[in-house]
Amino acid sequence: MLEVLEKALTITEKKRIDVLRINEIFYSIQGEGSRAGEPCVFIRLTGCGLRCTYCDTEYAFYEGEDRTQDNILDQIRSYDCKLIELTGGEPLEQEGVYPLITTLCNEDYEVMIETGGHVDISRVDPRVKCIVDLKTPSSGMQSRNLTVNIPYLKNSICSLDHR
Numbered sequence: 661m662l663e664v665l666e667k668a669l670t671i672t673e674k675k676r677i678d679v680l681r682i683n684e685i686f687y688s689i690q691g692e693g694s695r696a697g698e699p700c701v702f703i704r705l706t707g708c709g710l711r712c713t714y715c716d717t718e719y720a721f722y723e724g725e726d727r728t729q730d731n732i733l734d735q736i737r738s739y740d741c742k743l744i745e746l747t748g749g750e751p752l753e754q755e756g757v758y759p760l761i762t763t764l765c766n767e768d769y770e771v772m773i774e775t776g777g778h779v780d781i782s783r784v785d786p787r788v789k790c791i792v793d794l795k796t797p798s799s800g801m802q803s804r805n806l807t808v809n810i811p812y813l814k815n816s817i818c819s820l821d822h823r
């Protein structure tokens with residue numbers, strides 16, 4: 661009985677890592693940051709634990725479909741583009757994003773992540789450029805800024821959401 665339960669848990673854990681909830685994947689032009697103006701593939705993940713007053717991607721809180729790592733990678737590889745941005749929602753809340761990021765880095769993609777700053781970025785592959793949106797008081801989410809992220813910002817971009 662214990663063996664069956666352990667096997668079921670292993671399968672559940674594997675699915676948790678292999679399947680990501682994706683809002684959309686699209687090929688466009690990077691609109692901000694050091695790579696502004698360059699072609700880029702955007703991966704928007706579903707879900708976010710914050711509720712900023714000025715959020716312009718509320719549609720990504722719940723909308724999306726479950727997709728396997730292989731299915732996501734197949735679409736990304738179909739574009740002639742080596743620049744990737746993971747965004748959301750909050751891209752770092754899903755466990756499967758970490759192996760996806762490492763696979764992309766291993767395949768020589770340049771990976772950027774736009775994160776809200778409330779998730780520990782120390783787990784992110786060090787080859788990735790993290791763009792951390794520190795929350796200002798007007799967001800209503802200032803208390804969720806994670807100060808343990810600060811030492812990891814030396815190779816990253818720190819932006820202040822001030823809308």
Ligand code: SF4
Nearest residue numbers: 708710712715749776
């Ligand atoms: S962190 Fe980003 S996606 Fe999440 S509520 Fe704030 S603005 Fe919206």
